[in-house]
Amino acid sequence: MLSVWSSTRFSILQLPVRPACSGVIHRRPPAPGRTRSAPPSLDGLHRSGGCRHLSGVRTLSGVRTLSGVRTLSGVSGSSSGADVADAAGAPDAVDVEGAGGWYSSLSDSGPVHLCEHFLVSLQQVSGFPWWLSVVVATLSVRTFITLPLAAYQLVIISKVEALQVEIAELAKRLRYEVSVRARERGWTEKQSRFQFQKNLRRIVSQLYIRDNCHPFKASLLVWVQLPLWISLSLALRNLSLDQSARQAELAAGGALWFPDLTSPDSTWILPVCLGLTNLLVVEVFSLQRVATSRFQRLVLNSIRGFSVLMIPIAAAVPSSMALYWFTSSLVGFGHNLVLRSPTVHKILRLQTQRSDSPYRDLLSAFISKYRK
Helix, strand or coil: HHHHHHHHHCCCCCCCCCCCCCCCCCCCCCCCCCCCCCCCCCHHHHHHHCCCHHCCCCCCCCCCCCCEECCCCCCCCCCCCCHHHHHHHCCCCCCCCCCCCHHHHHHHHHHHHHHHHHHHHHHHHHCCCHHHHHHHHHHHHHHHHHHHHHHHHHHHHHHHHHHHHHHHHHHHHHHHHHHHHHHCCCCHHHHHHHHHHHHHHHHHHHHHHHHHCCCHHHHHHHHHHHHHHHHHHHHHHCCCCCCCCHHHHCCCCCCCCCCCCCCCCCHHHHHHHHHHHHHHHHHHHHHCCCCCCCCHHHHHHHHHHHHHHHHHHHCCCHHHHHHHHHHHHHHHHHHHHHCHHHHEEEECCCCCCCCHHHHHHHHHHHHHCCCC
16 A cells, blocks of 8 residues: 555645527519519418418428428419418328438448448358358357457456455545544534545546556447447348348248248247346346345346347347347357456456356355245
8 A cells, every 4th residue: 555655646635725590581583474472471371271380381492391391393483372272281291201210320320331241241251051150240249359348347347346445445544634634624524525525536536547447448348349239230130121132042041940030030939048048147247246236236127127128129020130139148148157267367367366166156156046
């Protein structure tokens, strides 16, 4: 602990020295040989065709409105209010071009197309059937991208855990200095608590900088794995559509009980296996925590509920997506077990002590928890 004070050169306590929108109407000039007639009133527009909103009325200038309403090309500027009423009552007045919204934009995004190219290239180079190509692609992505990030996350968590003893000692000394200064300056209990928390945050932040282990770095895995999972899922969905050039190949590229990768798994075997694997991963993760807080229990129960919810979702999507989800969960569970190995801990040089028999301890904890 003394090395911390000499290397960082910060004091325990640092005290302050002193306690409508606007609209523009563009008028078009009348056509040659025609005279401008008085424009219809707003009341006439509201009454025409039973429409009560201006967004439902077709415009006469040939310009699309912001609400996506189609325009009339055959109506001139001298049309009467009756003509406008007839036009407003015509069907298909609303443009449904943007009905897809954000989902269509996401499915047509660059990362999704990059994942499509990756899947197609892997299948063409390897010559595997499509079901095996999906499995190999999932194993490759999880091994070469997410596994190193999971190992890095383990290193960061180990460093943060190793700092807890030092933080506790510094907090004890800081609490004593704050109490002494509070008696000298007549601080209230609220002021003393504020000074203690402020300086403790500063000390902890400097310790994180010193050991290069800010807890936010441990969340890097989530920020990479989640977008990658979404992109690969949408890529398989796009390849399974009727308008895809690879749709026929995926339709004949299944195996066993799911011969057609473009249709959902009618047997529900893949969805149920996915749900059970996700629940197993959650339970193994929960066994790592000896004492859990109320918030942690709430998060675990939410993840359990989401794992069960994924079963009907996987039964409604193409089998290629369900196969990818199941394979990804299975590979993730295997990586979780690999990262518990004492050999891996020695390679990563973790600073906290780990069990020499993690798998036996995990099995014992699992049996003792569910045999009650």
